[in-house]
Amino acid sequence: MARPLTATIDLNAILQNYRYAKKLQPTCNAFAVVKSNAYGHGAIEVARHLDNEADAFAVAAIEEALALREAGITSPVMLLEGVFEANEWALCEQHGFWAAVENKTQLDWLLASGARIEKIFVKLDSGMRRLGADKAGACDLVEKLRNSNQVGEVLLMTHFSCADDLSDISTMEQLTYFERTRHQIGSIEASVANSAAIMKWAIPEGGWIRPGIMLYGISPFVGITGQQLGLVPAMTLSSKVISVRSLKKGEKVGYGLSYEALEDHQLATVAVGYGDGYARHTQSGAPLEVNGLPAALAGRVSMDMITVRFADASESFDIGQEVVLWGGNVPVENVADYASTIGYELVTRMTTRPHYHYHTVSEIKS
Ligand SMILES: Cc1ncc(COP(=O)(O)O)c(C=O)c1O
Structure with missing residues (x-):
């Protein structure tokens, strides 16, 4: 696999x-x-x-x-x-x-x-x-x-x-x-x-x-997404949940233990990191989507992994769930805000490590 x-x-x-x-x-x-x-x-x-x-x-x-x-x-x-x-x-x-x-x-x-x-x-x-x-x-x-x-x-x-x-x-x-x-x-x-x-x-x-x-x-433009301008975002960066654990309120996560759970919630580990182009300085709270539900980065970005939580603390994770880092409902411009940068830089800094899939399925409107 x-x-x-x-x-x-x-x-x-x-x-x-x-x-x-x-x-x-x-x-x-x-x-x-x-x-x-x-x-x-x-x-x-x-x-x-x-x-x-x-x-x-x-x-x-x-x-x-x-x-x-x-x-x-x-x-x-x-x-x-x-x-x-x-x-x-x-x-x-x-x-x-x-x-x-x-x-x-x-x-x-x-x-x-x-x-x-x-x-x-x-x-x-x-x-x-x-x-x-x-x-x-x-x-x-x-x-x-x-x-x-x-x-x-x-x-x-x-x-x-x-x-x-x-x-x-x-x-x-x-x-x-x-x-x-x-x-x-x-x-x-x-x-x-x-x-x-x-x-x-x-x-x-x-x-x-x-x-x-x-x-x-x-x-x-700052504060406006490509979709809002009538553009069609071309890249979706996606991965999967590879590990799951439960956090108690007050427990800390990741390098530097920089994230602290303010309530009991589950934490998922996802296969993406700065070695792939996901910026290391992205702050906790950066938006993403797991299994179609809103979620957020929780803790420091590692080379190969990030840790994430659901926006709704009562939701639970499963290994193998689909994670959208950007694309679809997660505009790259919004992720860039949490990394103090612009969408240009996030996509341009992608490395050769992710698998690249090209498709031409979306309908072209005239
Ligand atoms: C001379 C020149 N023209 C056009 C472009 C395209 O700019 P943008 O990506 O903002 O459309 C660039 C990009 O930096 C550029 O250097």
């Missing part, structure tokens, strides 16, 4: 969420952002399922792009951070990759390589102060790329710092800076929107959107 921890990925949910992103921005092409192993969902499996439909894929680095090609993915793949070494440009040409260019070094490497690239996205730093050129620098990059005759199309992109906070005016300021830069350049297609901007901000028509977290049915 194998360890019962399973991440079940609903590939149709991802396809549906991709279609939803395009429906929200019908004038735009859309990258499916599959970096970091498709946010822990399995980049190859996700890309294979979307390959006939996605306009293109976006990844963080050439290694991720090459892995897609090796798996037979034929759609265009874009390197969101561009190249990190000069010799990557030849590979980009060979495999038909598109790339961001955000600094003069990347440009010089490209010009020196002579590589022909179909699309280059010049990255403007509109306020994040992480990657990208300023207005004058971006205009210069665009001009030199256009004059090089090595690039089929030059586009202008930026990445917002605060699009997930609807009360923050930085997004409007960054958009204005972006549009001024675009105006100065003249005619150029735009790419500005991550999931939060696709769902909640007025973005330029045409060009390319870059949905990431929303593809996986997870919300980029």
